[in-house]
Amino acid sequence: MGEFRDEIHKHIPKYKQALNVLQRIGLETFPPDEFVTQAESGESLSANVSEQLLRSLFEFSLVGLRRLGGPSAGSGWSWKYQDSEALFGMDVKQVKVHPGLKEALKLKEARDKQVPVDR
Structure with a gap:
């Protein structure tokens, strides 16, 4: 993680705050507004700064965006390093942390909430 810090x-500049927010969320995938909420409450950042920080994470492929496919194309993740023309948008349903960063931050995979069944 040291080499990462040296470069990022x-x-x-607010990468430490961004990593704190990701750790506070604790999940590999999450809605983008969750990042903004956690950044506002935990790091005292404005919504605009929080959104810009998430956009910066996308620009450096530290997070990818969930893209829904149409009738002829399937859904998938959009990563800037794979598609230099990919655009960031807060209107996506999910953001995914890069697998290497997920491991370094010890994030968990998101799970659907299970409804207990009475027996």
Whole structure:
């Protein structure tokens, strides 16, 4: 993680706050508004700054965006390193943390909430 820190701080000055937010969320995938909510409450960042921070994470492929496919194309994840023309948008349903960063931050995979069954 040291090499990562050496490089990222030049491009994303608030990267420590971004990592804190991701750890606070604790999940590999989450809705983008959850990032904003956690950044506002835990890091005292404004909504605009929070959204810009998430956008920066996308620009450096630290997070990908869930893209829903149409009738002829399936759904998938959009990563900037795979598609340099990919655009960030807060209107996506899910954001996914890069697998290497997920491991470093010890994030969990999101699970659907199970409804207990009475027996």
